[in-house]
Structures are given as structure tokens and as C-alpha cells.
Amino acid sequence: MAWFASIVAPIAALGLAIGSIMLVLGHRFIEEFTRPGVTIDQATPQWGGWTFPEAVGEPPPALQREVTFHSADGTHLRGEFWAQTHSAPTIIISHGFHVPCLHFRSVAALEYAHGANILLFDYRGHGKSALIPTTCGNAEVNDLVAAVDVAASQPETSRSQIYIHGFSMGAAVALLLPQHTAVAGIIADSPYARLDEMTRQIITQILEQEISRWHGPTRVVRTLIPALTCLTFRGGQLLFHARYRHSLVARPDQTIGNHPSKQMLRAAGTMSPPILLIHAEYDSMVAFHHARRLVAAARTAGRSIQEYYTPCDLHCGSYGYDPHRYMALLQEFVALPAKGSTSDGPGQNAVPFLEKSKEDAPR
Numbered sequence: 226m227a228w229f230a231s232i233v234a235p236i237a238a239l240g241l242a243i244g245s246i247m248l249v250l251g252h253r254f255i256e257e258f259t260r261p262g263v264t265i266d267q268a269t270p271q272w273g274g275w276t277f278p279e280a281v282g283e284p285p286p287a288l289q290r291e292v293t294f295h296s297a298d299g300t301h302l303r304g305e306f307w308a309q310t311h312s313a314p315t316i317i318i319s320h321g322f323h324v325p326c327l328h329f330r331s332v333a334a335l336e337y338a339h340g341a342n343i344l345l346f347d348y349r350g351h352g353k354s355a356l357i358p359t360t361c362g363n364a365e366v367n368d369l370v371a372a373v374d375v376a377a378s379q380p381e382t383s384r385s386q387i388y389i390h391g392f393s394m395g396a397a398v399a400l401l402l403p404q405h406t407a408v409a410g411i412i413a414d415s416p417y418a419r420l421d422e423m424t425r426q427i428i429t430q431i432l433e434q435e436i437s438r439w440h441g442p443t444r445v446v447r448t449l450i451p452a453l454t455c456l457t458f459r460g461g462q463l464l465f466h467a468r469y470r471h472s473l474v475a476r477p478d479q480t481i482g483n484h485p486s487k488q489m490l491r492a493a494g495t496m497s498p499p500i501l502l503i504h505a506e507y508d509s510m511v512a513f514h515h516a517r518r519l520v521a522a523a524r525t526a527g528r529s530i531q532e533y534y535t536p537c538d539l540h541c542g543s544y545g546y547d548p549h550r551y552m553a554l555l556q557e558f559v560a561l562p563a564k565g566s567t568s569d570g571p572g573q574n575a576v577p578f579l580e581k582s583k584e585d586a587p588r
Contacts, residue, residue: 251460276545304346319395325352
């Protein structure tokens with residue numbers, strides 16, 4: 226039996242060492258991944274080159290009101306509701322990871338100017354909401370459910386006329402949303418299809434950045450990046466589930482297909498909300514194949530999905546590529562009336578979505 230022990234002992238020691246490395250790396254990643262109160266600096270590569278609309282006047286203070294509400298687990302959330310002076314559709318702005326709703330005020334102002342009510346709010350761990358760990362979609366979907374309920378309860382919101390305009394993580398969260406009768410449509414700009422793929426990509430990028438700072442021989446270490454990525458992800462999965470009782474594998478591509486069948490929905494007198502999917506074809510952060518996978522899942526499930534792609538390499542860069550086309554599609558999807566509509570419609574005080582021409586748009 227001595228020979229057996231001589232074989233098992235080194236294997237056990239190696240397994241213990243690998244397990245320790247996995248948990249150490251996983252712990253470090255989860256601490257960074259879930260850390261609340263982080264806002265991406267626009268001067269860093271992580272910003273991704275997002276382009277926001279030019280300044281448009283916000284509604285007067287009398288038509289803006291703060292809202293506070295709670296997610297299903299009691300998390301305190303804060304936001305603002307911008308009300309029209311009449312019944313109108315409401316657009317919920319669903320912001321991105323580490324890009325709180327403060328950055329989306331110009332988006333909200335532009336959409337408000339064309340006649341929609343607006344609900345801006347911060348997900349957990351962002352902006353003015355409770356600074357608790359973020360989960361990049363797993364828990365945030367309950368935050369969005371609560372936001373839909375708040376929007377539906379506002380007297381200015383037309384019945385069952387709530388649209389969600391999501392960006393990056395916020396777009397993925399919108400696609401994770403369970404069936405809700407108040408939601409009339411989802412505008413998903415650059416969502417991921419699988420969170421596990423995104424986290425692996427982020428881990429790889431972090432490891433490459435760390436190695437680039439080393440002064441020793443890095444070529445050999447770089448060959449270990451795939452293995453280190455796998456260990457970090459597996460360790461992170463275990464720690465993430467132990468802490469937050471959520472999987473680290475949010476799957477919008479599965480959720481789209483898990484909506485009730487058309488037959489069941491017709492029998493209940495409702496339908497799954499249509500999707501307007503927007504993506505840059507050369508997105509360096511959320512690769513284009515995520516969009517293809519979401520479209521395939523939607524079509525397999527018989528869900529209505531409209532695609533708009535731009536030959537752009539910036540994450541969430543489709544607005545900046547062609548602002549006029551982007552907003553025209555949104556206007557058509559939300560069915561906001563054009564300027565000059567009747568006084569009892571939501572376009573009473575509307576202005577054109579955009580003054581800027583395609584030729585002026587950044588490429």
C-alpha cells in the first residue's frame with residue numbers, strides 16, 4: 226500500500242493547491258465584480274465609447290418627482306418619474322453595469338420631449354439606490370419588476386403601455402424579465418445572451434492587464450491564462466452562489482424561450498412583448514454572436530423580434546453611428562405620435578427626436 230500512498234499524496238496535494246488557487250482567484254474576482262458604488266470613468270477603455278444625445282431640456286421641476294421603492298428582497302431603490310401633462314406611454318431607462326442612470330438623463334430628456342413619460346432609476350449597487358453588491362442581472366431582474374410596478378402605478382401612464390429601453394447589462398436584465406401584462410415592448414441595446422461568457426471574457430481581460438504590468442518573463446504566464454480564467458470562474462461561481470444564492474450564469478437567451486407559448490398567451494388574452502434588438506456588428510465588449518443567439522432563441526419561441534445592426538465597433542455605439550435612424554426606429558416601435566398630433570394624445574408638446582443628421586454622426 227506504500228506505493229498507493231506515494232501516488233495519492235501528491236495528487237491530493239496538487240488538488241488542494243489547485244482548489245486553493247481557484248478560491249483565492251475567485252474571491253478576488255467576485256469582490257471586484259460585485260463591488261457597489263462603482264462608476265466607469267469615461268476616460269478609460271471600459272467606458273466603451275458610448276455616445277449620448279446632445280443636451281435637451283428636461284421637464285420643469287413640477288413634472289419631475291422622486292420615487293422610492295423596494296425590490297422583492299427588500300433592497301431600497303431610488304429614481305425619478307418625469308410626467309407628461311396627459312396620459313402617455315412610459316419608457317423605463319434600464320442602465321448599464323457601473324453606468325448609473327445619471328448618465329442617461331439626456332436619453333430620458335430626448336424621449337420625454339417626444340411625448341413619453343420617463344422612469345429613471347438606479348439598480349442595486351448603483352447611483353442613489355442601496356449600495357449592496359451587484360450581480361449583473363441575477364438579482365437586478367427583481368429590481369426591474371419593481372420598477373415596472375412603480376411605472377404602472379403612475380396616473381400618467383397609459384394602461385399596459387410601458388416600454389423598457391435597456392443598455393448593455395440593463396438590456397439583458399430587460400430580456401430576463403418575466404411576463405408582465407403592463408410591458409408593451411423591450412428595446413434592448415447591446416445585451417449579452419449568456420452572463421457566463423461575459424464573465425469569462427472579463428476575467429481574461431483582467432488577467433491580461435495584470436500580466437502586462439509584470440517585469441519578468443510573461444510569455445510563459447500568458448499560456449496559463451486560459452487555465453487561470455477557468456479556475457477563477459469556477460471559484461467565483463462557488464463563492465457567488467454561496468453568498469448571494471444566485472447563479473453566475475444569467476441566460477437571456479433561455480428566458481426568451483421560456484416565455485409562455487403563443488397558444489397559452491392567446492388563451493389568457495395577452496402576448497409576450499415584442500423586442501427591438503440593437504447591436505453594433507463589431508462590438509468589442511459584447512460580441513455580435515450574442516445578438517445572433519438571442520434572435521435565434523426568440524424566433525424558435527415564436528416571439529416578435531426586430532433587428533437593427535450597425536457597422537460599428539463601439540459597445541452601445543449604434544446611437545452614435547446614426548442618431549437619426551436609431552431614434553426613428555425607437556419612435557416607430559414605441560408608437561409615439563409625431564409632432565402636431567391632437568391635444569389629447571401624447572405628442573401634444575412633442576419635438577423632433579433629433580436635429581443632428583447622419584452625416585454629423587461619429588463613426
